[in-house]
Amino acid sequence: MKKSFLLLVLLFSTVLTAQDITGAWHGLLTFPGGKLRIDINITKPATGYAATMDSPDQSAKDIPVTTIDFMSNTLTFAIPAGNIDYKGELLNGEFVGTFTQNNYPMALTLGRKEVKVAALVRPQEPVKPYPYYEEAVTFKNEKAGITFAGTLTLPKKEGANYPAVILITGSGPQNRDEELLGHKPFLVLSDYLTRNGIAVLRYDDRGTAASGGEFEGATAADFATDAEAAFNYLLTRKEINKKKIGLAGHSEGGVIAPIVAGNNPNVAFVVLIAGTGIPGDELMVLQNFLINKAGGMQEEELNKMSVILKNAYSVIKTEKDQAAMKVKVTAVFNEQLRPLFISKGIPAAQVNELITAQVDDLTSPWFTYFLRYNPAPAIEKLKCPILAINGENDLQVPYKANLDAIKRAADKGGNKKVTIKSFPGLNHLFQTSATGLPSDYGDIEETFAPAALAEISGWILKQVK
Known part of the structure; x- marks a missing residue:
């Protein structure tokens, strides 16, 4: 199943600081399977700041954000409804930081220069007026x-x-x-x-x-x-x-x-x-195996990953209490998945983020239902x-x-x-x-x-x- 990264449009206010951050900021979010431009337009009302964030590639504009703070040259904002947050430090006129959605971190730099991308070619997309x-x-x-x-x-x-x-x-x-x-x-x-x-x-x-x-x-x-x-x-x-x-x-x-x-x-x-x-759990094991195999993962590692996922999914299918489920799935990943990531040279802090993201995703209501169905x-x-x-x-x-x-x-x-x-x-x-x-x-x-x-x-x- 596909899990695409869809951006919400944000509206937020910030605490007043001496740094002038009003105006348009532009960035390009890159993730597995694609890229999305975002534009943040910051204004300054009577108190604090207000802004909107657009995703031009999704024709999305002006959807609210919950919290924002700009202090000590660091911009942070969060949208709990979309499980989104951003933290970036102002360096040489750009915010250099991390955009996180569903605990999946992605590098994002916001600058004053508009991001230009080549126009997508979609020859099958119909053009109005339609004959119906x-x-x-x-x-x-x-x-x-x-x-x-x-x-x-x-x-x-x-x-x-x-x-x-x-x-x-x-x-x-x-x-x-x-x-x-x-x-x-x-x-x-x-x-x-x-x-x-x-x-x-x-x-x-x-x-x-x-x-x-x-x-x-x-x-x-x-x-x-x-x-x-x-x-x-x-x-x-x-x-x-x-x-x-x-x-x-x-x-x-x-x-x-x-x-x-x-x-x-x-x-x-x-x-x-x-x-x-x-069944959903069987599908996800097979999907993970085939995608990673096509991406070049070796057979031994593919088989290890399949065993780890089966163990995690078994917990999700049998444990009814969500808090206990998260604890048990985290234990499975810490014991079995962490060594695999560390052996690949992935920093421990990043491994922690990846495991947290996976556990939160897998134990969500949607994923729990899907794995059990x-x-x-x-x-x-x-x-x-x-x-x-x-x-x-x-x-x-x-x-x-x-x-x-x-x-x-x-x-x-x-x-x-x-x-x-x-x-x-x-x-x-x-x-x-x-x-x-x-x-x-x-x-x-x-x-x-x-x-x-x-x-x-x-x-x-x-x-x-």
Whole structure:
């Protein structure tokens, strides 16, 4: 599953100091798999300081921050809601420091010179005006009390009786386009489907972009109620054929879709786009092994890492008390992972940070739920047609183990309306990729392989004839 690093836009105040730090500050955040520009614009109201932080590459602006301090030439700020903090020292006209999110530290220097990056080439991204109708919509998850914002596309504004599909994003806070590293997979997919006569509803995750609620602390079970609310909304639209509404989930969305469809016999079909079929803990061990192997890690170390993760995951699956869980997982990592890191020459202080980050991440509500969850029983319950597709170079949701497991679960449930297909040379995002490594996602110009788009569209049209 992908865990992308999405930046919130910040608004914060600071204590007054003699140093003038007002104006614009610019930096480039670099992390595994990509880079993001940030711009901090500091002003000075009657007391203290105020500022906003923008992420131009994510079209994000003016989202609040909680605390900031500037003292002794050191700038610090924190946003607990996003688990974000920054500390930088003013040296030669620049703040040189560390930006941390989810306890993952990343170097970040903020200077006065605007950061220029080469324009991303995304040839598949559609350009307006579109040859179909597009409408900004809202709907409410009554159970959670959350209002969602999304986009509904229809082949024609005045049309009727359209089949429809709801797109469900992968892990992490995602907007309606499932935007990642300059790619907008759900925009490309919805454009393709709508041009082929299928209505599409895509929406911002809870607590993300224009949707309300809080993302932090939510699990796949919560996200399933959001997708159910999207389904109920489409039932109110006169343009939609109420008997031909399906779900299409990518990555974690492929976990969520069967949960919804298994409890709602009115779901007409399910499309699993790199969806999982094996338990979460098994998936994460396999994912870690394959990504590190592709990155050059030796077999002996790969096997050691797999054992360490299995031991940590075993604690998470069995220990119900979170405080005790964190203590036990920390002990596993200190005893088994620390020596491996130290042997690589990683400084002890950095090892401490890495272990703390891993423990906090793995024991979070989302990760705990995911590691404990087995998608097979939900797939067994499905009676509607299923399309399950994967890229054969997918290192995050390896195709063979997961497609085989999906097929076994469907067979066990007696569902004969199942299509399984893998695509040679495609990665987790369904881009053509030689390595499949997540670090390549942003460098690849292709957003969604045409063959995969055609398979999804053609299959849906067959189901709704």
